[in-house]
Amino acid sequence: MAETPAIRTEALVKRYGHGGATALKGLDLTVAPGEVFGFLGPNGAGKTTTIRILIDLIRPTSGSVRVLGVEPRSSHELRAKIGYLAGDFVANGRQTGRELLTYLAGLRGGVPAKRIERLASDWDLDLTKRIGSLSKGNRQKIGVLQAFMHRPPLLILDEPTSGLDPFLQQQFVSLVQEAARNGQTVFMSSHVMSEVQQTCDRVGIIRAGSLVAVEHIDELRERALRKIEVRFDSDAPALDVPGVSDVVIDGKVLRCKLSGDADALVKALARHHVVDLISEEPELEEIFFTYYRRTGE
Numbered sequence: 651m652a653e654t655p656a657i658r659t660e661a662l663v664k665r666y667g668h669g670g671a672t673a674l675k676g677l678d679l680t681v682a683p684g685e686v687f688g689f690l691g692p693n694g695a696g697k698t699t700t701i702r703i704l705i706d707l708i709r710p711t712s713g714s715v716r717v718l719g720v721e722p723r724s725s726h727e728l729r730a731k732i733g734y735l736a737g738d739f740v741a742n743g744r745q746t747g748r749e750l751l752t753y754l755a756g757l758r759g760g761v762p763a764k765r766i767e768r769l770a771s772d773w774d775l776d777l778t779k780r781i782g783s784l785s786k787g788n789r790q791k792i793g794v795l796q797a798f799m800h801r802p803p804l805l806i807l808d809e810p811t812s813g814l815d816p817f818l819q820q821q822f823v824s825l826v827q828e829a830a831r832n833g834q835t836v837f838m839s840s841h842v843m844s845e846v847q848q849t850c851d852r853v854g855i856i857r858a859g860s861l862v863a864v865e866h867i868d869e870l871r872e873r874a875l876r877k878i879e880v881r882f883d884s885d886a887p888a889l890d891v892p893g894v895s896d897v898v899i900d901g902k903v904l905r906c907k908l909s910g911d912a913d914a915l916v917k918a919l920a921r922h923h924v925v926d927l928i929s930e931e932p933e934l935e936e937i938f939f940t941y942y943r944r945t946g947e
């Protein structure tokens with residue numbers, strides 16, 4: 651029998667108020683256990699609405715939703731199994747970071763004090779300061795740590811790195827990778843393509859309340875164009891190789907774009923003396939943008 655999905659929604663519809671926006675228009679979404687799933691889409695697409703339904707902060711107008719195999723509205727135990735970070739994480743400003751994290755750790759069945767101290771030190775976070783006196787970025791660090799600290803089976807994160815500097819974004823990537831190695835499921839909305847590229851197994855793209863694509867990151871990477879630069883010991887040769895386009899020759903240097911696997915190019919190059927070869931990590935951003943754009947625009 652197939653494993654129970656970590657998240658499954660079917661024909662999920664959410665209409666806000668009377669005559670309000672229809673934020674979700676029949677969303678079908680399945681996230682497998684142990685998967686890191688990126689939930690992407692332009693502003694107002696319905697990401698936060700979906701996330702709030704998953705953790706039962708709001709109820710759908712119609713359709714079904716199961717999280718770790720149960721309906722969020724009917725399970726009190728479910729909340730303890732989810733590490734949740736809201737897009738607008740707010741905490742009681744009078745408490746110190748340590749007081750808040752220790753309190754939340756207690757609610758979630760306990761977290762070794764050493765783990766909290768380690769995470770705070772990795773994240774360069776002063777736990778003795780009152781939360782109200784912290785900068786936005788430092789408050790966000792607390793938000794991230796409270797979601798991860800008890801190693802929940804499922805993490806649901808709404809824009810987890812908003813307000814974090816590039817170093818901390820990288821720390822976040824490490825935390826997600828550690829969670830993935832640990833078998834935890836991660837579902838996160840994000841606008842930061844680099845962190846999505848580095849962490850996610852699959853991405854779902856939502857636009858105007860409907861899922862318009864679900865893709866494996868590896869497959870996107872194969873389809874994406876890579877920039878290649880080759881330096882020869884004499885004038886660069888003209889190449890006519892399948893998958894290679896936009897060839898520009900500049901003396902001993904050849905620049906081109908490559909799609910698909912590199913075998914034909916490598917074999918063509920092997921007939922010459924190659925001094926250096928640089929292949930850039932493919933940029934998935936361009937591919938995402940094609941999904942973000944509305945038809946007809």
Ligand SMILES: Nc1ncnc2c1ncn2[C@@H]1O[C@H](COP(=O)(O)OP(=O)(O)OP(=O)(O)O)[C@@H](O)[C@H]1O
Nearest residue numbers: 666670671673691692693694695696697698699700
């Ligand atoms: N409480 C609410 N009352 C009425 N309409 C709402 C409410 N919350 C969201 N909406 C509307 O629902 C739609 C989806 O909003 P949602 O916040 O889910 O999008 P999002 O994808 O998370 O956007 P962003 O990337 O800007 O955070 C929008 O049209 C929004 O205006």
